[in-house]
Amino acid sequence: MPKPEVNHDLCIGCGTCESLCPNVFKMEGGKSHVVAEDCGDCDCQEAVDSCPVSAISIE
Ligand code: SF4
Incomplete structure (x- = not known):
């Protein structure tokens, strides 16, 4: 399962x-x-696309 990661140097805490x-x-x-270990029942790709500073990546 894909696991998201947050780059804390970029995250602005929105x-x-x-x-x-x-x-x-x-x-x-x-x-x-x-x-969480994986995206499960939500759409993490939407979170990736919605992050204003592109701090989220999915392995
Ligand atoms: S959407 Fe991006 S900038 Fe906002 S809290 Fe999440 S990781 Fe941080």
Whole structure:
């Protein structure tokens, strides 16, 4: 299963990814953290495409 990654040097903590995939992304300390092993039942590609600073990649 594809696992997303967040580049914390780029993330500006806007929260968009968490609102799209709350089971995968959790905001903590002003940055998004990946808390799930894979995308599962949400559309992580949408989170990738919606991140304003292109901080999310999928392995
Ligand atoms: S959408 Fe991008 S910039 Fe916004 S919190 Fe998620 S990873 Fe960070």
